[in-house]
Amino acid sequence: MDLASIGNGKREIGKEEIGKALAEQLPPLTPHAAAVEADRCLYCYDAPCTHACPTHIDIPRFIKKIASNNMHGSAEAIYASNLLGATCARVCPVQELCEGACVLGADHKPIAIGRLQRFAMDYAREHRIYPIVTAEPTGRSIAVIGAGPAGLSCAGELARRGHAATVFEKRDMPGGLSTYGIIGLREPAEVALEETRMIETLGVEIKTGIEFGKDVFLAQLQQDFDAVVLSVGLGCTPGLGIEGEEAIIDGLEYIEASKTNPASMNVGRNVLVIGAGNTAVDCATIARRLGAERVTMVYRRTDREMTCYEHEYDFARKEGIEFRFLSQPSRVLLEEGLTVGLECMRVELGAPDASGRPSPQPVEGSEFVLASDQIVKAVGQKKPALLGLKTNKGFIAVDAAFQTSIVGVYAIGDCIRSTGAASTVMAVQDGKLAANAIHEQFFPRQTMAEVR
Ligand SMILES: Cc1cc2nc3c(=O)[nH]c(=O)nc-3n(C[C@H](O)[C@H](O)[C@H](O)COP(=O)(O)OP(=O)(O)OC[C@H]3O[C@@H](n4cnc5c(N)ncnc54)[C@H](O)[C@@H]3O)c2cc1C
Ligand code: SF4
Numbered sequence: 001m002d003l004a005s006i007g008n009g010k011r012e013i014g015k016e017e018i019g020k021a022l023a024e025q026l027p028p029l030t031p032h033a034a035a036v037e038a039d040r041c042l043y044c045y046d047a048p049c050t051h052a053c054p055t056h057i058d059i060p061r062f063i064k065k066i067a068s069n070n071m072h073g074s075a076e077a078i079y080a081s082n083l084l085g086a087t088c089a090r091v092c093p094v095q096e097l098c099e100g101a102c103v104l105g106a107d108h109k110p111i112a113i114g115r116l117q118r119f120a121m122d123y124a125r126e127h128r129i130y131p132i133v134t135a136e137p138t139g140r141s142i143a144v145i146g147a148g149p150a151g152l153s154c155a156g157e158l159a160r161r162g163h164a165a166t167v168f169e170k171r172d173m174p175g176g177l178s179t180y181g182i183i184g185l186r187e188p189a190e191v192a193l194e195e196t197r198m199i200e201t202l203g204v205e206i207k208t209g210i211e212f213g214k215d216v217f218l219a220q221l222q223q224d225f226d227a228v229v230l231s232v233g234l235g236c237t238p239g240l241g242i243e244g245e246e247a248i249i250d251g252l253e254y255i256e257a258s259k260t261n262p263a264s265m266n267v268g269r270n271v272l273v274i275g276a277g278n279t280a281v282d283c284a285t286i287a288r289r290l291g292a293e294r295v296t297m298v299y300r301r302t303d304r305e306m307t308c309y310e311h312e313y314d315f316a317r318k319e320g321i322e323f324r325f326l327s328q329p330s331r332v333l334l335e336e337g338l339t340v341g342l343e344c345m346r347v348e349l350g351a352p353d354a355s356g357r358p359s360p361q362p363v364e365g366s367e368f369v370l371a372s373d374q375i376v377k378a379v380g381q382k383k384p385a386l387l388g389l390k391t392n393k394g395f396i397a398v399d400a401a402f403q404t405s406i407v408g409v410y411a412i413g414d415c416i417r418s419t420g421a422a423s424t425v426m427a428v429q430d431g432k433l434a435a436n437a438i439h440e441q442f443f444p445r446q447t448m449a450e451v452r
Contacts, residue, residue, distance in 0.1 A: 222409075274376070
């Protein structure tokens, strides 16, 4: 969809303003600030922050190395558990994970673990400090489909274990949602691309512009490789099934344009964002920062059922974003092809549905109109439909070793996340665990500790 052709084109913003509006939100720590913050850490034994990190980074260890100015050692401590530490430092919901578990949080401020990790990873990037592969080549080769966080983590971890990993990516640029989907305020695309280049230095081959199911097929990959890993993520935003839907912009495309070609965007003056998850908050933030006078998130339940994190809800309110709860879109109103409003129905909440949340029940005859010149939808992503694989709630079903219903074919990341909120760090952990499982399948007696 051509974003420039959507909206009534009333809002213009200069290139410089765009750069500033969407620049990374938190500045890097200065060396002095990092040293002071690292010195506050108690270096806890059996540290709760490490337990709370899905990739179990040895947090006190990497922080202690910052305190003793051993930046090389700090980066290595992070890489040991998480190859995508630069991305995770920026995008992880640290309030819910490591920082939320920090013992200092009870009475003081928790340690700024995310910002310290970013400090170490920025240093590693500037000084080209990359993990070193010491394993001998095993002669085994693995095809990884999709160069998002799950695929890159898996390919990098396989390379560390001496296997030849080739990643096939359908887009022009690797990085998955880190490159195209996570708002630039949290992670600029360049950070994700630089991290991808680091993965290549481990010996991973990344082939972009190649789509599995169109340019390469399973039968061929099964012949050419010893295993196949599917890390294809999820699809585009599902349809709402309402009249005039063709005028609604896909929120993922909206975010992608803001990261890759913000000057092409034509942001409305009065923008409605349908949805209340983190993607919806990101879309609303972009609209607001790029000059929309009024941005309203439209959600059919209440603030108690929103799927975005509480800190994101607070952030959105601080950005001046408004909320319209208990409202279900029923029709887009168009005049001469241009969006002029969204008709909604008032909703009452009923008994819990399959998601466990109260089911929205539209009230007959309660239609009302919200004026708008641009509507964006951010209501989740379509589930993967691949190879007739067994599924679980629509996601690819895997066993404890990440193997799908086809022997030798594994799946990781968002495409298997049937429970809980999907996140980058969980995709990275899947990649690491799957690499280990595949390695053990090839060499049953070697444990992860022996190959590291
Ligand atoms: C808007 C948005 C914001 C988010 N913000 C955050 C955040 O702040 N923090 C956080 O932790 N998580 C966030 N997430 C979730 C996080 O981005 C995902 O959990 C993570 O990217 C999953 O990684 P993945 O590798 O499984 O999938 P993806 O990142 O989706 O990568 C899948 C890759 O596979 C490729 N692919 C798909 N099909 C094929 C095919 N047939 N052939 C070849 N290649 C293919 C895709 O092009 C893509 O590059 C966000 C998600 C969205 C949508
Ligand atoms: S819990 Fe807090 S104080 Fe303890 S090691 Fe982790 S970051 Fe340091």
